[in-house]
Amino acid sequence: QNAAALDSPARFVELLELPWLHWGLLALGLFCLVLLLHVIVLRRKVAERTQHVRTSEQKLSAILDNAGALVFIKDTDCRYQYVNRQAADLMGCAVADIVGKDDTAFFDDATVQAVQANDRRVFASRERIEVEETTVAKHGGEPRVYLAVKVPLFDSQGAVMGVCGYSTDITALRRADESLRLAATIFESQEGMLIAGPDRRILRVNGALLRLTGYADGELLGQNLSQLQSGRSDATFYAEVWNAVAQNGHWAGEMWLERKGGEVYPAWVHIAQVRSAAGEITHYVSTQMDISERKAAEDEIRTLAYYDALTGLPNRRLMSDRLQRSLANSQTGGLGGALLVVDLDNFKDLNDTLGHDTGDELLRQVAERLEQCGRRSDTVARLGGDEFAMLLEGLSTDRAQAARQAEAVARTVLEMLGKVFVLDGRVHHTSCSVGIALYVDAAGSVEELLKRGDLAMYEAKAQGRNTLCFFDLRTQEAVAKRTALEADMREALVQKQFVLHYQAQVEAGGKLVGAEVLVRWRHPVRGWIYPDDFIGIAEATGLIVPLGAWILRSACVELARWAGHPDTEPLTLAVNVSARQFRHIGFVEELLTVLRETGANPARLKLELTESLLLDDAEGAIERMTQVRAHGVRFSLDDFGTGYSSLSYLKRLPLDQLKIDQSFVRDILVNANDAAIARTIVSLAHSMDLRVIAEGVETEEQRALLADFGCHTWQGYLFGRPAAVQEMLAQFSLSSNHELLFKE
Numbered sequence: 045q046n047a048a049a050l051d052s053p054a055r056f057v058e059l060l061e062l063p064w065l066h067w068g069l070l071a072l073g074l075f076c077l078v079l080l081l082h083v084i085v086l087r088r089k090v091a092e093r094t095q096h097v098r099t100s101e102q103k104l105s106a107i108l109d110n111a112g113a114l115v116f117i118k119d120t121d122c123r124y125q126y127v128n129r130q131a132a133d134l135m136g137c138a139v140a141d142i143v144g145k146d147d148t149a150f151f152d153d154a155t156v157q158a159v160q161a162n163d164r165r166v167f168a169s170r171e172r173i174e175v176e177e178t179t180v181a182k183h184g185g186e187p188r189v190y191l192a193v194k195v196p197l198f199d200s201q202g203a204v205m206g207v208c209g210y211s212t213d214i215t216a217l218r219r220a221d222e223s224l225r226l227a228a229t230i231f232e233s234q235e236g237m238l239i240a241g242p243d244r245r246i247l248r249v250n251g252a253l254l255r256l257t258g259y260a261d262g263e264l265l266g267q268n269l270s271q272l273q274s275g276r277s278d279a280t281f282y283a284e285v286w287n288a289v290a291q292n293g294h295w296a297g298e299m300w301l302e303r304k305g306g307e308v309y310p311a312w313v314h315i316a317q318v319r320s321a322a323g324e325i326t327h328y329v330s331t332q333m334d335i336s337e338r339k340a341a342e343d344e345i346r347t348l349a350y351y352d353a354l355t356g357l358p359n360r361r362l363m364s365d366r367l368q369r370s371l372a373n374s375q376t377g378g379l380g381g382a383l384l385v386v387d388l389d390n391f392k393d394l395n396d397t398l399g400h401d402t403g404d405e406l407l408r409q410v411a412e413r414l415e416q417c418g419r420r421s422d423t424v425a426r427l428g429g430d431e432f433a434m435l436l437e438g439l440s441t442d443r444a445q446a447a448r449q450a451e452a453v454a455r456t457v458l459e460m461l462g463k464v465f466v467l468d469g470r471v472h473h474t475s476c477s478v479g480i481a482l483y484v485d486a487a488g489s490v491e492e493l494l495k496r497g498d499l500a501m502y503e504a505k506a507q508g509r510n511t512l513c514f515f516d517l518r519t520q521e522a523v524a525k526r527t528a529l530e531a532d533m534r535e536a537l538v539q540k541q542f543v544l545h546y547q548a549q550v551e552a553g554g555k556l557v558g559a560e561v562l563v564r565w566r567h568p569v570r571g572w573i574y575p576d577d578f579i580g581i582a583e584a585t586g587l588i589v590p591l592g593a594w595i596l597r598s599a600c601v602e603l604a605r606w607a608g609h610p611d612t613e614p615l616t617l618a619v620n621v622s623a624r625q626f627r628h629i630g631f632v633e634e635l636l637t638v639l640r641e642t643g644a645n646p647a648r649l650k651l652e653l654t655e656s657l658l659l660d661d662a663e664g665a666i667e668r669m670t671q672v673r674a675h676g677v678r679f680s681l682d683d684f685g686t687g688y689s690s691l692s693y694l695k696r697l698p699l700d701q702l703k704i705d706q707s708f709v710r711d712i713l714v715n716a717n718d719a720a721i722a723r724t725i726v727s728l729a730h731s732m733d734l735r736v737i738a739e740g741v742e743t744e745e746q747r748a749l750l751a752d753f754g755c756h757t758w759q760g761y762l763f764g765r766p767a768a769v770q771e772m773l774a775q776f777s778l779s780s781n782h783e784l785l786f787k788e
């Protein structure tokens with residue numbers, strides 16, 4: 045009905061005019077408007093909310109991405125729902141490629157198993173867990189250790205819908221822990237170890253160090269490191285050690301340390317410097333190991349290898365080593381040496397009769413005696429069996445002199461081993477044979493020297509044993525001759541076998557002005573021996589001092605005799621004084637005593653010195669000459685021109701005369717050089733107001749030429765050979781017992 049009513053406009057108007065309709069339509073319109081408004085507000089709110097959520101999400105993701113840890117969410121199938129950037133970095137994928145996948149896509153099997161087991165623990169327990177997880181990513185890289193906090197996620201019904209994890213990388217921490225644990229284990233190792241501060245005061249020591257040093261716990265703390273040092277090494281050594289530590293950061297080597305009780309022990313020590321990142325020294329770490337046993341073992345080995353067990357002497361090997369070094373040194377250092385090979389005579393007999401043990405005892409005693417025969421620096425060795433060796437170093441480079449020195453030691457050996465031995469309470473006599481090889485014979489080779497020493501020893505055996513032999517026969521002969529001559533000379537002094545001969549010194553007109561005394565030796569077997577053959581040995585052995593004194597005294601006695609007659613009173617006597625004699629400490633005193641005791645006129649005595657003697661010790665010579673000259677005794681310089689005297693030096697000598705050496709006179713007529721030298725010496729003498737005499741004048745022509753040069757005093761065969769005093773004087777119609785024999 046209403047519908048029908050509405051169909052007609054009139055009806056509609058009618059209806060409009062109805063108040064309920066009117067109000068109804070209005071309400072509807074209003075409702076629609078409100079609805080529209082509501083929708084608009086709602087949409088704005090949604091938009092605002094969406095914006096808000098997005099901002100929050102961005103903030104959250106910014107926070108999570110920079111959380112410094114891995115953050116992730118997994119569903120109950122362990123599939124990733126969310127990962128932060130750090131987790132994505134670890135897995136080596138973009139976030140979008142991770143979501144929806146599980147761990148098998150990113151980690152190795154072990155990691156997957158461990159990680160998922162933890163996840164399942166969370167699902168099952170529905171509780172938060174804290175676990176350490178080690179992960180190895182599939183794409184490679186180092187294993188990393190994480191401290192993972194895993195929390196269950198629940199849905200609105202309270203069912204577990206996943207797990208949220210937060211994993212912090214603690215790899216570095218774990219490594220540091222490990223190092224610390226390792227360091228602590230090492231620190232308590234068997235090696236003594238300590239830590240000191242930069243001031244070298246001890247901060248920590250381990251148990252091994254306490255056991256090693258004998259200190260109680262805490263006793264060393266605060267002490268300086270030097271507390272452990274021993275006085276066996278000096279300050280320089282420790283300074284060098286610390287220098288090395290400063291320069292290289294560490295030092296390692298052997299050091300003598302001291303235990304608490306004062307016992308010193310050898311240790312292998314390592315000292316290292318610890319520096320801070322800024323480069324400052326923060327600590328010193330030192331380890332030490334007692335190497336007493338090792339050293340003892342080394343010593344033992346060395347002893348076995350280089351020493352003879354029976355006698356304790358160096359063995360052949362050590363001897364060869366030393367010989368090698370000694371030979372090299374002698375070549376560079378210019379010193380001589382010798383090897384003595386000493387072999388006991390008939391040692392086998394002792395072994396056979398009294399047994400091997402007694403033989404051993406003799407060998408031990410022989411070793412002891414041999415060590416007393418040479419100098420401390422000489423090496424005595426046992427070469428094997430009953431054969432010993434002595435290495436004599438620092439001998440003269442002069443062959444003859446070295447031979448004499450070696451011979452002296454060899455004689456001592458013969459003498460010492462020739463003395464009685466007491467073996468098991470029984471007296472035993474033995475002897476030995478000694479072979480001597482000089483370094484100069486060795487040609488630089490140790491083997492050669494040993495071989496030659498052996499050969500010489502066999503030669504001594506061949507000569508009947510109990511004797512010595514040189515490798516070189518010439519040396520042997522020379523030494524034997526010298527030794528015999530030396531012994532004879534001592535005897536000759538006692539037996540008065542020395543005789544003085546006089547050779548005239550003459551002036552123009554054949555006038556005798558004096559004589560030179562020349563010593564001769566009337567040997568009971570060898571006949572006349574001339575000075576050239578014995579003065580050298582007399583000088584070397586020191587026999588020149590008593591011999592020279594005897595000559596001087598004899599000459600003075602003769603001078604005193606001459607003083608008794610006007611014809612012989614003006615004559616002078618020239619006496620040669622050798623270098624060693626002149627330098628002898630009591631020379632001046634003795635000369636004055638002789639002059640006093642014999643009553644000889646000092647002014648008639650002329651001492652002839654050689655140029656070389658003056659050169660050796662110029663100042664000493666001048667002083668002594670001046671002393672003697674003050675008592676009236678005069679000096680003549682023998683063999684002038686053969687040395688290297690400088691004129692300025694010559695001027696300082698209180699000389700009276702220069703003697704032209706016979707070597708210039710001999711050829712003065714044929715050798716222009718010699719003539720020139722003779723002439724120069726004469727003019728030099730004149731210019732220095734000295735007398736000049738020429739010796740060795742044999743012909744009238746020589747005399748005449750010398751006279752031409754201005755030399756008017758001569759000596760030589762032309763005026764007479766050296767002869768007994770009576771004979772010499774007789775030639776000039778004089779006599780030493782004041783009788784005029786004949787006059788021209």
Ligand SMILES: Nc1nc2c(ncn2[C@@H]2O[C@H](COP(=O)(O)OP(=O)(O)OP(=O)(O)O)[C@@H](O)[C@H]2O)c(=O)[nH]1
Binds near residue numbers: 509
């Ligand atoms: N007691 C002892 N004897 C040893 C030792 N070594 C070697 N011998 C003996 O020493 C003796 C050496 O003898 P030789 O030097 O050859 O002969 P020798 O009897 O001394 O006679 P000559 O040397 O010719 O004078 C041998 O009998 C060796 O057995 C040792 O260590 N102790």
